[in-house]
Amino acid sequence: MGDAVAIATGVVKRFAGLAAPALDGVSMTICTGGVTGLVGPDGAGKTTLIRILAGLMAADEGDIAVLGQAPGEELADLGYMPQRFGLYEDLSVEQNLTLYADMRELPDDEREATFARLLNFTDLARFRDRMAGNLSGGMKQKLGLACALVKRPRLLLLDEPGVGVDPISRRELWAMVQELTADAHYGGMGVLWSTAYLDEAEKCDRVYLLNEGKLLFEGDPAELTGSVADRVVRLTGFAQRRRRLLTEMLDREGVIDGTIQGRSVRLLLDREDRLAGDSGFQLAPATPRFEDGFIERLGGGPKGTSRLAEAYREVPADSGKAIVARGLTKTFGDFTAASDVSFEVPYGTIFGLLGPNGAGKSTTFKMLCGLLTPSHGECAVAGHDLRTSGGKARAALGYMAQKFSLYGDLSVAQNLDFFAGAYGLTRGGARDAIARVTEVFELGDVLKVNAGTLPLGFKQRLALAAAVMHEPPVLFLDEPTSGVDPVTRREFWTHINGLVEKGVAVLVTTHFMEEAEYCDQITLIYRSQQIASGTPDDLKQQAADMAALDDPTMEDTFIAMIEASDAQREAGEAAA
Amino acid sequence: MSAGQIDPRRLRAMVVKEGVQILRDPSTILIALALPVLLLFLFGYAINLDNARTHIGLAVQDDSAAAQSLALAYQHSPYFAVTTARTVAPLRARMIAGEIRGIVVIPQDFGSGAARGHRPPIQIIADGSQPNAANFTTAYARGVAQTWAAQEAEAAGLRAPLPTDMSLRFWYNPSLASRNFLVPGAIAIVMTMIGTLLTSLVIAREWERGTMEAMMATPMRMSEFLISKIVPYFLLALASMAMCTLLATLVFGVPLRGSLPALLLLTVAYLMPALGQGLFISAATKNQFVASQIALLSGFLPTFLLSGFLFEIASMPKWIQAITYIVPARYFIPALQTVFLAGDIWAVILPAVACLLGFGAIFFLLCFRSTRRSLDK
Numbered sequence: 007m008g009d010a011v012a013i014a015t016g017v018v019k020r021f022a023g024l025a026a027p028a029l030d031g032v033s034m035t036i037c038t039g040g041v042t043g044l045v046g047p048d049g050a051g052k053t054t055l056i057r058i059l060a061g062l063m064a065a066d067e068g069d070i071a072v073l074g075q076a077p078g079e080e081l082a083d084l085g086y087m088p089q090r091f092g093l094y095e096d097l098s099v100e101q102n103l104t105l106y107a108d109m110r111e112l113p114d115d116e117r118e119a120t121f122a123r124l125l126n127f128t129d130l131a132r133f134r135d136r137m138a139g140n141l142s143g144g145m146k147q148k149l150g151l152a153c154a155l156v157k158r159p160r161l162l163l164l165d166e167p168g169v170g171v172d173p174i175s176r177r178e179l180w181a182m183v184q185e186l187t188a189d190a191h192y193g194g195m196g197v198l199w200s201t202a203y204l205d206e207a208e209k210c211d212r213v214y215l216l217n218e219g220k221l222l223f224e225g226d227p228a229e230l231t232g233s234v235a236d237r238v239v240r241l242t243g244f245a246q247r248r249r250r251l252l253t254e255m256l257d258r259e260g261v262i263d264g265t266i267q268g269r270s271v272r273l274l275l276d277r278e279d280r281l282a283g284d285s286g287f288q289l290a291p292a293t294p295r296f297e298d299g300f301i302e303r304l305g306g307g308p309k310g311t312s313r314l315a316e317a318y319r320e321v322p323a324d325s326g327k328a329i330v331a332r333g334l335t336k337t338f339g340d341f342t343a344a345s346d347v348s349f350e351v352p353y354g355t356i357f358g359l360l361g362p363n364g365a366g367k368s369t370t371f372k373m374l375c376g377l378l379t380p381s382h383g384e385c386a387v388a389g390h391d392l393r394t395s396g397g398k399a400r401a402a403l404g405y406m407a408q409k410f411s412l413y414g415d416l417s418v419a420q421n422l423d424f425f426a427g428a429y430g431l432t433r434g435g436a437r438d439a440i441a442r443v444t445e446v447f448e449l450g451d452v453l454k455v456n457a458g459t460l461p462l463g464f465k466q467r468l469a470l471a472a473a474v475m476h477e478p479p480v481l482f483l484d485e486p487t488s489g490v491d492p493v494t495r496r497e498f499w500t501h502i503n504g505l506v507e508k509g510v511a512v513l514v515t516t517h518f519m520e521e522a523e524y525c526d527q528i529t530l531i532y533r534s535q536q537i538a539s540g541t542p543d544d545l546k547q548q549a550a551d552m553a554a555l556d557d558p559t560m561e562d563t564f565i566a567m568i569e570a571s572d573a574q575r576e577a578g579e580a581a582a
Numbered sequence: 583m584s585a586g587q588i589d590p591r592r593l594r595a596m597v598v599k600e601g602v603q604i605l606r607d608p609s610t611i612l613i614a615l616a617l618p619v620l621l622l623f624l625f626g627y628a629i630n631l632d633n634a635r636t637h638i639g640l641a642v643q644d645d646s647a648a649a650q651s652l653a654l655a656y657q658h659s660p661y662f663a664v665t666t667a668r669t670v671a672p673l674r675a676r677m678i679a680g681e682i683r684g685i686v687v688i689p690q691d692f693g694s695g696a697a698r699g700h701r702p703p704i705q706i707i708a709d710g711s712q713p714n715a716a717n718f719t720t721a722y723a724r725g726v727a728q729t730w731a732a733q734e735a736e737a738a739g740l741r742a743p744l745p746t747d748m749s750l751r752f753w754y755n756p757s758l759a760s761r762n763f764l765v766p767g768a769i770a771i772v773m774t775m776i777g778t779l780l781t782s783l784v785i786a787r788e789w790e791r792g793t794m795e796a797m798m799a800t801p802m803r804m805s806e807f808l809i810s811k812i813v814p815y816f817l818l819a820l821a822s823m824a825m826c827t828l829l830a831t832l833v834f835g836v837p838l839r840g841s842l843p844a845l846l847l848l849t850v851a852y853l854m855p856a857l858g859q860g861l862f863i864s865a866a867t868k869n870q871f872v873a874s875q876i877a878l879l880s881g882f883l884p885t886f887l888l889s890g891f892l893f894e895i896a897s898m899p900k901w902i903q904a905i906t907y908i909v910p911a912r913y914f915i916p917a918l919q920t921v922f923l924a925g926d927i928w929a930v931i932l933p934a935v936a937c938l939l940g941f942g943a944i945f946f947l948l949c950f951r952s953t954r955r956s957l958d959k
Contacts, residue, residue: 060799062957078955081801092796096606097599108595109800153796163799 008038011161011196012059017068019054023459028054029065030219036161036196040187043210043227044200045296047491049462050216052200053089056165059198060086073160082110085159089166091150095139099130102138102153110157123191124152127182143363144175151182155192162186162197168206169489172362172517173561174568180209202489204297205561215300217491218461222303230299236278238294241271244287249503251287256310256500263298263307263496266503267523268543274298274306297492307496313446314474315504321353321479321511326389328353328480328511329374333383336369343369345534346383349527351511353479356502358525359515360564366534367515371484374513376400388480401430406473407484414458418449418468421457425472436475443471463494470501481505483514487521499524519560530567537571588806596802596810600784604814613780614818618772618826625764626834636719639673639685640666646693648734652704655730656686661722670707677709684708684719686727765836766918767891769826770911771882773849776819777856778863778881782873784811785864785953795957804953812857819856823849830922840921844931848917851935854942855910856881862949885911913937 012035019029029051036042044052057063058070061078073080086092093102103121112120125131128148133141138149147167154162164183168176183199186192199210207213208227215223215230223230244251252271256264263274272292275281281289301307329351336344344366351357361367372378374385376396385392388402405411412421422443426436444450447467452460457468466487473481483502487495502524506512514521522528522542529539538545542560549555549563552570604610642653657664665682667673673685687705695702706723708716788794797807827845830836838845859881867873887893888902889911895903906912917934920927 057795057957061955062795062798064956064958081799084799086796086799088792088795088799090792092793092799094599094603094793095791096603101599101602105595105599106800108592109797109802111589111592111801 008040008194008196010035010037012036012072012198013070014055014059015069017055017058017065017070019051019058019063019065026219027066028219029058031068032214032216032219032221033068034214034221034224036198037212038160038194038196040211041183041197041199041209043207043213044198044216045202045204045207045210045213046216047202047462047494048489049218050491051219052202052216053165055216056086056163056198056200059161060084060163080160082157083160085154085157085162087150087154087162087164087167089169091146092153093138093146093150096137098135098137099125099141099149100134102149103156106153106156112157120156124155127185128152143171144178147171147175147179148182151179155186158192158195160195162195164197164199166200166202168201168203173519174362174565176203176206177565180206184209204295204300204492208296213296215303217304222300227296230303231294231296234274234294234298234302236291237275238292238298239273239275239281240267240290240292241273241287242269242290244271246286247507249507252503253310253312253500253507256307263301264310265496265499265520265523268541268546274301301492301496304491304493307493308500310500312501312504314443314470314501315508317442317446318474318505318508318510319477321509323353323509325353325479327351327386329357329385329387329513331370331374331383331385334370334373334380334385335382336366336373336378337381342534344373344531347529347531347536348383349529349536349539351513351527353511354506354509355526356506356512356514356524358522358528359513359531360517360522360528361531362517362568365531367531368484369534370531371482371513371515375403375405375482401476402478403480403482404429404473404476404478405482405484406469406486411469412457412465412472415456417454417456418460419453421468421472422449422475426475429476429478431476439475439477443475447471462490463497466490466494466498470498474505479510481510481512483512483516485516485518486514488516488518495520519564522560522564530564532568532571533575535571538567588803588809589801592802593806593809596806597813600810600814604818610780610818614776614822615825617775618769618822619829621768621772622765622826622829622834625768626761626830635663636661636684636715636722637663637665637682638719638723639676639682640664641668641670641673641685641687642666643668643690644688644692648693649688651734652688652692652727652730655726656723659722659726662726677707682709683712683715684723686723761834762836762923763919764891765830765834766922767889767915769823769830770852770889770891770915770918771885772822772826773819773852773914774856774881774885774911776815776822777853778860779874779877780818781811781815781857781860782863782877782881783870784815785861786868786870786873789868790870798955798957804955805950808861808949808953811861815857815860816853819853820849836922838922839925841926844921844926845918847935848914848921848931848938851938851942852910852914855938855945858942858945858949859910862945862952865949865953884909888912889915891915908941910938910941 015033017029017032018027020027032051032055044055046052054063058065059072059077061081070077073083094105097105100121103124107117125134128151130145130149130152133145138146141149151167167179183197187195187197201207208231210227212225213223213227214221241251248266248269248271252264252266255261255271255273260276260280261273262276265272327350332348334344334347335342347370349357359367359370369378373380374387374392376392376399379393387399390399390402392399413424416424422440423436426439431439444453449468449471452464457465460468487498502512514525516522525542527540528542528545529536538548540548546558546560546563549558549566553566555562555566558566640653640656642649653666656662665673665676670685670687673682676682677685685707687707689702689704691702704727706720708720710716788797827838831838860877863876864873867876885891888906888909891911895906895912913934917931920930
């Protein structure tokens with residue numbers, strides 16, 4: 007990489023009311039000619055660092071030089087895209103560009119050419135006169151990028167450009183930024199890309215891994231990935247249920263981390279030969295990932311046994327299907343949000359609803375919760391038809407969304423009290439349930455703390471605790487772990503896996519591909535239609551055949567299927 | 583505050599952007615152009631504070647011809663609806679019940695006293711719980727008696743030996759049509775709505791939508807940002823003022839005795855504190871909901887209640903009277919009424935303009951101090 011355009015040394019930032027500093031002695035250098043990744047879970051301090059570099063916040067300690075000056079001095083040469091893109095939704099695409107061009111003092115004679123190039127580059131030329139508020143999430147993000155690029159910045163700061171958009175848009179944006187760094191027109195530009203997606207970290211030229219305000223790693227991402235090479239293995243061909251095998255393996259000494267990947271179990275070991283001589287499965291090396299290195303730096307994942315599951319009641323196995331959806335259709339006016347969605351979820355399994363934003367998975371989810379009435383079709387939860395006995399159906403399910411499901415200005419104890427009441431537990435039942443989840447999730451020390459000020463990991467636990475207090479046989483999870491650190495995510499899925507072994511049925515919506523790997527069955531929803539269904543391995547196989555991919559990841563699979571669906575639709579439209 | 587020159591191109595771009603946003607937002611247009619019409623019609627037609635045909639009681643304790651003639655004068659007065667009784671007692675009960683606003687007592691020796699050359703005074707009792715109405719009632723009741731006395735004297739061919747020779751006339755609004763002073767007041771309310779209520783939302787909205795953050799990362803100066811917020815709303819308010827003035831004079835027949843420059847000067851002066859207050863609220867709260875509530879409580883309600891628009895300041899408790907001195911509308915409304923009803927009386931207008939500009943300077947200072955280029959609290 008080239009010259010340093012931003013150098014930060016020993017940056018410390020504290021916020022009033024929070025004990026731990028948001029940034030604790032962070033140093034970083036952003037160079038031209040490549041993408042510098044700022045990687046870490048939500049709450050790691052990424053946004054704070056970017057805002058300090060952009061001159062929007064003052065650091066409490068440390069030295070910072072941006073383009074050779076104090077932050078906030080060289081703003082004409084700075085491109086900054088905040089998390090919410092900074093677009094005026096009631097201005098058109100062109101008016102937004104014009105405004106930013108005026109703000110950044112782009113000369114008039116360069117304007118026409120620049121706009122044409124950026125609109126072409128972002129594929130927004132067709133939408134020049136459309137209000138920014140009427141663009142899709144992916145298009146807003148591209149417009150945000152175009153606005154940040156309007157004056158050929160020497161430093162481009164992108165704050166989580168991939169958040170809240172689907173994998174396809176995310177990939178497109180990545181390709182665009184990659185192209186920029188190679189483009190002679192933008193030569194000499196340094197790019198900082200912040201992300202919570204660890205797979206994006208692997209693609210950066212240089213990475214700064216941030217966790218709870220501290221720098222865990224800096225350097226070439228391959229270096230971190232390389233540090234776990236040969237120690238990542240895949241187990242196949244075993245007779246047990248895979249969740250049980252994973253639990254067993256995680257409880258063994260020398261197993262640092264483990265996840266389910268379709269029908270196989272993937273493990274990170276402390277020594278290459280840790281499982282040598284074991285029988286009952288086949289052992290094969292697996293591709294090491296950046297995340298493996300991250301987990302190791304965090305001290306490894308949690309053990310395999312879930313105390314929540316151990317204390318949970320056994321859900322009777324012979325009570326029919328947990329969730330049934332038949333021909334679910336929802337129309338809003340002449341817009342069809344979900345069309346003819348059908349599936350069944352037996353007890354003791356995990357079912358995944360996947361799809362880009364706006365595809366219809368939330369609509370389907372809301373119909374199953376009884377929050378929306380289907381226009382056609384029927385659905386039942388735990389044997390209760392949502393139309394005739396919605397109350398009973400809702401009492402049988404626990405609902406957890408990673409965002410919005412807690413009251414931030416109530417204490418942990420008050421939240422638990424509230425949800426116990428909301429789920430209709432008796433006073434004695436509530437007391438027992440609260441005592442149980444407090445113990446299982448180790449919430450004892452934070453009972454009096456306001457939920458809003460908890461670290462993300464605790465919020466995650468509290469949200470799950472609130473959802474399972476009444477021991478429901480069915481669990482609905484809406485984007486349950488997006489943005490949390492991998493250890494917290496492991497911990498979460500350890501509980502879910504344990505509950506599933508107790509017979510609980512789980513429905514999960516996600517666009518986070520790793521969560522999809524935990525599912526027994528997946529259905530992919532796109533443009534309100536179910537475009538594919540099957541086990542994760544089936545879908546990967548289908549995608550491999552369709553797009554001639556070798557060992558595709560879940561994300562490759564997702565993208566291949568959506569692209570195939572688009573191609574099919576376009577062919578159909580062309581024929582008609 | 584970031585120092586440095588204001589760049590005309592950036593400023594123009596921001597003003598244009600703000601203007602486009604105003605034009606695209608139906609609620610802004612509604613508040614600026616439709617609401618004034620509604621308010622003016624409300625105060626022009628529906629609400630009537632005129633005291634025509636005030637109900638009063640008349641206690642006629644004397645049977646002389648003079649007493650009967652005076653009683654008749656009250657009964658024939660176009661201003662009063664009269665209930666007659668022999669004594670005060672039954673009338674007092676009706677006054678407590680709120681059925682009559684005042685009592686005129688014609689004493690026992692009214693006729694015989696006159697014959698002796700010394701006429702006893704009539705007594706006028708008014709309901710002081712409604713000071714405005716009480717003032718009008720006593721004034722008019724007196725007027726009737728004086729007119730009657732003058733006519734009596736003329737009939738007798740000699741000047742009446744009245745203890746005081748007083749004649750009462752209401753200037754500038756001779757028929758005392760409340761519309762004439764309510765409509766200028768309503769215009770002040772409209773100016774407050776646009777100046778304070780609408781602008782209280784504009785900076786908060788940028789914070790809430792995350793555009794503030796993006797703008798602060800451009801070379802934009804905070805002074806440019808603030809000016810870009812002021813200019814469009816200033817123009818919008820002037821347009822609204824023009825519309826209100828046309829409506830007031832053409833539709834409601836409110837006279838405009840002063841000059842247009844005086845009206846413009848006064849309006850511009852009032853918009854300074856109004857806009858400054860709105861922007862300060864917006865910059866300080868960074869939240870549209872909180873900002874609108876504060877603007878309502880600190881801008882709109884005082885203009886309504888503490889400016890002398892609906893309630894007379896002189897009849898308020900002393901400590902509330904003290905508070906009214908920091909309500910800009912208190913200076914604006916009387917001056918505006920003066921321009922409409924009396925004319926360019928600079929002795930009234932100029933001090934008001936000076937006070938308003940002073941308030942404006944204070945608000946703008948606060949505003950610039952609370953708008954820093956930083957996300958730190």
